[in-house]
Amino acid sequence: MIIGFVIGESKPTSISAQTSRPLAVGEYIIIDSEENRLLGLVEKTIVSSAALTDVHNYDEAVESKEIADINSRDKSFTTKIMILGSLSSLKKGVVVIPAIPPFPGTPILEASKKDLESVFNPSNSSWSKIGTLLRNPQIELKININKIVTRHFGILAMTGMGKSNLVAIIAKEIAKLNGTLIIFDYHNDYDNLNIKKMNVMDAKINPRLLDANTLADVLEIRENADVQQRILRLALTQNVKESKEFWDELYKQVEFVGANPERKEDRHSADRVCDKIDDARHRFADILDPDIIDPISLIKEFRINILNISEFSEKQANVVLAYYLQELLTDKKLSTITKNSKNKRKKYRFNSPVFVIIEEAHVFIPKFEDTHAKYWASKIAREGRKFGLGIGIVSQRPRNIDSNVLSQIGSFAIMKIIQEDDQRQIAYAVESISKDLISQLTSLNVGDAVLVGQCVNLPTLIHIDEAKEKIIGSDPNAVEEWKKMMLFNNTTMDSRELVNKDLLL
Ligand SMILES: Nc1ncnc2c1ncn2[C@@H]1O[C@H](COP(=O)(O)OP(=O)(O)OP(=O)(O)O)[C@@H](O)[C@H]1O
Ligand SMILES: [Mg+2]
Incomplete structure (x- = not known):
């Protein structure tokens, strides 16, 4: 059905149109040009009335309204449409923009269900349903799971807008595919997900495996407490690391270092370190485990693994994350290299792709600070693709996430975001998002998202399914x-x- 015509100046990537009804932003239409049927996305709609323009007082408004009501030519619906590409090539996942822009007068048609399904709902098994098109809710929307796992994924939105819900939906889809997912759960959001054979566990650290600086973070020794840091460094000897009773030996060694008669001033600081050892050892008895041989072995391949890190302070969580990320990358690297070589005897923990989701990414991958977790997350963002290790980062403060990591991320789901700083950061980091789509972010509702990047054939406005059984994050x-x-x-x-x-x- 014809709903309008191309008007004014056309470009290969955008046109203007006059339409018989106001088109909703995010709606898809077909530009029926002679050589090619093109798919277009409504980016902006301006509704105006000739009679009700330049009205200066109430009486004039009343008269103008009467004129406007009887004159069918009064209203105009001017629409700016982004050309997404030729429909036939988009069906194959290839974007082909026309060399010659559509001529003024070219008809604009409603997009049929069949047209849209062929683009947004591919039947290929690597695509999984996560929602429906926002303006065409009868069309199911699938994302390419392969692309989020190998090229990374970002979920950005203000608080309470549906980030964790989307993580839950993705987790359920990955479970259906028997994939391996690890979620670092900082807020105890995911342990009640209705997923069969979900592996929920407390993240653990073996303090013996840490260097002195990292152990200081775990014991919550402040960075500027130089003397305490030095005492810990001297006390954490190889003997202590290898001793049967790690904490007792470390405690004794700290006392020993503090008792140096030539540095009487160290005594007090050594006592403080001993207090911190005592404190951490009791408060975090469940998570700091000197007897656990391999914390990573708790993670199971082909399962949804929920690693609870909610008991940790930010610094400790950082240490945990860095440790797990480092081990995962090393393991995936070695298993990939071995797979490609003739020597296949050694067994690695993960022999298939692994996807890791990090909530509160602005805390662990911050812009202006160098943390261990950031180092390993950046490395995975850069190198993970080759070894089948992907990261998904989730944050309500994109402006505080490291830009280098953001720029390595292939696909994004972006929900409501009001802060201009956040929008600027997104515009900078996400190539495929246009200014007009960014301006839409303020008006999205809970569960609505802009999807851009390699996981979709096209930038898409969607409503994400609700993980019904999930009561996580509800107010x-x-x-x-x-x-x-x-x-x-x-x-x-x-x-x-x-x-x-x-x-x-
Ligand atoms: N797609 C959706 N459809 C309907 N309701 C939703 C949808 N997504 C989220 N909600 C509701 O919104 C609330 C907040 O969702 P969620 O916990 O996913 O937000 P969040 O962005 O992770 O918040 P936070 O920043 O606090 O972690 C929940 O009660 C959830 O049920
Ligand atoms: Mg959340």
Whole structure:
């Protein structure tokens, strides 16, 4: 059905059109040019009325409205459309932009369900459904899982807009494909996902495997506490690392270093280090385990692995993440090299691709700070593709994420973002996002997203499915919870009063 015509100046990548109805931003249309049917995306729509322009007072507005109502030519719907490419090539996942722009007068058609399905809902097995097109909800939207795993994925949005929900949907899809996923769960968001054979575990660190600087981070010794840092460095000897009772030996060694008669001033700092060892060893007994041989061995191949890091401080979580990322990359590198060589005898932990999702990426991969986790995440972003190791980064503060890592990411799902600094960072890091799409980000609702990059054939506005069983991240209903607590308190108070009365009688 014809819904409009190309007008004014056309370019190979964009046209303007006048249409019979206002087209919604994000809607897909067909530009029916003679040689080629082109798929277009509505980027901007301006609705105006000739009679109601330049109106200066109320009476004039009333009269102009009457004129506007009876004059069918009064309203104009001017639309800016981005040309996405020839429909026939997009079906094959190839973008071919016309050499000659569509001529003014070329008809604009509604895109049919069949046209859209062929582009957004490929039947190839590497594509998985995560939602529906925002403006064409009858069309299911699939993403190419291969591309997010090998070319990395970013999920960026303000808080509460649906990032973790999307992670949950992706986890469910990867589970269906028997893939290996590791989620570093900083907020205990994922342990109740309804996924068969999900592997939920506490991340663990073996303190023996750490160098002195990293151990200082884990023990929460401040960076500027130079004397404490030095004492720990001297105390963490190879003997201590190899001793049966790691913590006791480390404690003794710190006392020994602090008792140096030539440096009496060290005594106090050594006592502080001993306190910190005591504190960490008791507070983090479950996660700092000197007897665990290989923390990575807890992760299972072909499973959704939820690594709980919610008990850790930021610094400790950083150490955990760095350790796991380093081990994963080393393992994947060696297993790939071995796979390609004749010597296939040695077994590695992971012999197939692994996808790792890092929440709170602005904390672990910060822009203006060099952390261990950032070092290994950047390395995976640069080299992971070759070895089948992908990262997914999730953040509500894109402006604080390291730009180099962002620029290595092949695909993004971007939800509502209001802050201009965040939008600027996205515009800078994400090649395939246009200014007009960026300006849409403020108006998205919960669960809506702009998908760009290699995981989709085209930049796409979608609504993500809701992981129904998931109660993660939902806002607490404060009023209901207070009401329940009040009822509960009243009932227990009443029964206590009854008991007291009984006792008095
Ligand atoms: N696609 C969706 N459809 C409907 N509701 C959704 C959708 N995505 C998220 N929600 C709802 O919005 C709320 C917040 O979602 P979610 O926890 O995924 O946000 P978030 O971006 O991860 O937040 P945070 O920054 O706090 O981690 C949840 O209650 C969830 O049920
Ligand atoms: Mg979340």
